[in-house]
Amino acid sequence: MPSAAIIGGGITGLVTAYDLHNAGWQVTVYEASSRWGGKIWTSPVGERLVDAGPDTFLARVPQGKQLCKDLGLDDELVSPVAPVPAYFHYNGGLAPLPSETILGVPTSMEALASSGAVSAAAVDRAAQDLTLPATDLYDADGVELSVGAYCRARLGDEVTDRLIDPIIGGINASDIDRLSLKSGAPQLWAAANRGPSLIRGLLELKESVGATLGSAGADEPVFLSLPGGMARIVDALVDELGDADLRLNSAITDLGQIQADQLVLAVPSLVAGPLVAPVSPGAAELLGQIEYASVAQVTFEIPRSAVEHELDASGILFPRVDGKVITASTWFSTKWAHYQSADHLLIRLTSGRFGDTRALDFDDASLTTHLIDELRSVVDIKGEPSSVRVHRWIDALPQYTPGHGGRVTGIVEALAADAPTIHAVGASYRGIGIPACIHDGRSLAQELIAQ
Template identity: 35%
Template sequence: MPERNKGEIDMRSTGQTDRIVIIGGGISGLSSAFYMLRQAREARRQLQVTIVDEAPRAGGKIETLRKEGFVIEKGPDSFLARKQAIIDLARELGMEEELTALNPDARKTYILHQGKLHPMPAGLMLGIPTDLEALQDSELLSEEGKLRVSEELELPAREGDEDESIGSFLERRLGREAVKTLDEPLLAGIYAGELDKLSLRATFPQFRAAELQHGSVIRGMQAGRTAAAAAAAQSDVPEQVRGSVFLTFRGGLSSLVERLEQTLAPDVDFRYGARATAIHKQAERGAAPYEVELSSGERLAADTVVVTTQGFAAAELLRPLTDVSALDSVRYVSVANVVLAFDKAQFGQTFDGSGFVIPRTEGRQITACTWTSTKWLHTSPDDKVLLRCYVGRSGAEEFVQWDDAQLTEVVREEVREIMGITAEPLFVEVTRLHHSMPQYAIGHVERMAAFRSRLAEELPGLWVTGAAFDGVGLPDCIRQGKEAARELLQP
């Protein structure tokens, strides 16, 4: 029997081998490969899979630094437990027992308001107050602001079906003060964006659904909170992490990438350090429909191409082939994070929560700070402390360009002013994530649906997926990889 080539999975079928080229080795590309191979096995099809990435490693923005007993995330640090796609993948990879939950004693989160840290009111769900008594006791809003929030219960739902910005929606429902103080630091922080420019339908469609179904976003989120609690009791989340809003892996998020890479290795040809420079549509009869040209000049024949890069990179590859105005509409924001490690004996403080967020109105360079070693107990030795501070958001990206010394200096100064921390760090890790946060402008969902529909008609066998399209979180990217497999390998 002839030895099969690396990158080809033999389904013992008489059919032709499908050549798949996946551009991008982040979680979207790896998930696409994983589910395409699994689906091919089930259908007894033959695949030859190649993953091309100009980076020297797989994982994209996911990168865990394991240093001196610390587990430090240089990119994303966790994921929402309610999004099942990543739980399913962990189970399929045999990583279920490696999932770890938030420290139950660190559930409290703070908001910086007028220079002081205030605990978030109980019942705050994605910035929506569901416990108005707790909001009344909070010092975060004025009496007028609290009254305006309570009036939301009586406001009629807006008519029509057009998209709007998150900021517009929340201001008409809750008032401007609540938007600036409660919503902006929480919701905009997820995207590093501006609420008045982000699409409601693409980011938090559940808010509009709550307004339409319950006549009030507050009542809708209250009902959602009750339903979520009931669902959590019946959920498929492993028992040891049930009840935690966020999850990660004990060895860091890179352990998921490493397991995926290990699982895929026998059947995938990984081309690290190889940049895809063009996609050529083939006209010759009997030839592969596409060729992917690499920076080396090599051309890879492909029956199917999956593009999982950032939107602007995908646009440059596809521009010679089709209209890419939908991709051009996705603007990106650059951010940075500064991790500070301390000796607990010199630190002089203890934390009762997971960290704090900072509204734009506070005029700080830091947008948030995670008390990492308190939030995630596995990330630090018992006698050490780990903090992670975030810098950069839409309209304030210049700080990301500062050198390490400048960034460290401003972060340490603000940490001192906000929390009174004067201890000298054991070490500092600075990570810049250039063009890492896609911004979903108003009308994003409709533009992307139309774009994908046109691709299917004009360029069958070519698929685009990833954070630029339908969700920036890790579970969203994994779900989209699974969807890519289903769309491209359907009978």
């Protein structure tokens, strides 16, 4: 019977183990921490179980939904119920996400103007995208542009900073001026390649890009979630792996300690680098070049009576240019029907992104006060929270800086040459979202089974 050792018990490692186990392989999973799931973690806030990591995944990338189907969870998937997708902080107040926006890119200048999310001059500048000549997608060194560099050239700084950065930068906890257009925003890359106009390219691709955050009025759900938390996917995978060798509290520091036909590194690249260094210094060097961002979150319940006007949206995004520590507030009790309650609102505040570590300097109590005060600047909150959870995700979000795709190809080639039974999968490489991680793990499993 072929055997595999999987290092890392996040979604990528568990799904790889699940497929290999189902194909009759002997599987051992080593997880450093005392729980399964990695970045997927659901824990109590007051009496409710609330996600501290992802609370949703994209519906249009089929692998998330498919895995839920395989695990018998698909009937329970739900989509957001908030009437408005999101608001943006603007001029000390709130402006709704313009309708007909795709990944933060406004495709209707009328909708952009009427949203009040940017100045009149910014609307005029964004409209120039329709007539400007093509933008070269590579710099002088042949490296693809960043999302920021490209979008600034097409649509101007204000739309880029106020709409695109909070959405695309927010998803990745990135600085969009250091986020690869090709690897960090592949849909924009595809549209850009149709060029010259980004707006026209996106409209042409709309069928495949589909609705995304704020494509208000979309027929198909954009996001999916599970009542009870995303950790239910992890629990179901662990259940299915019942008779496999699953080891918690088992940090691997030396691959020499492991005997298996195939070795799957489903850990962040910053862990994988030192592990492969003895056998593939070339891969280790490239793995070490992938940088990370940290985020800190404050999730709280607050009596409904403490908030004068309950938000009618999934949340509020705070553009980096406004200088606040808070990057987003997610109104769980508006976004998801299963969190609605007569007594309490449930809100998660997020801070921290690549190049902005101010949140990490606060202790838990002062971070809570600071982020709630920043929220108070736009929402009338009178009382204090009744239950609070503070969680810090240190070096949690890999950054796909320009050249990322080339680095990943280099890692794959170096491992294939130096250590062909060692494989690196997960959020650090080919997509950070849950569906992308599932796809990465399952693709590797199928490849190994086919061998």
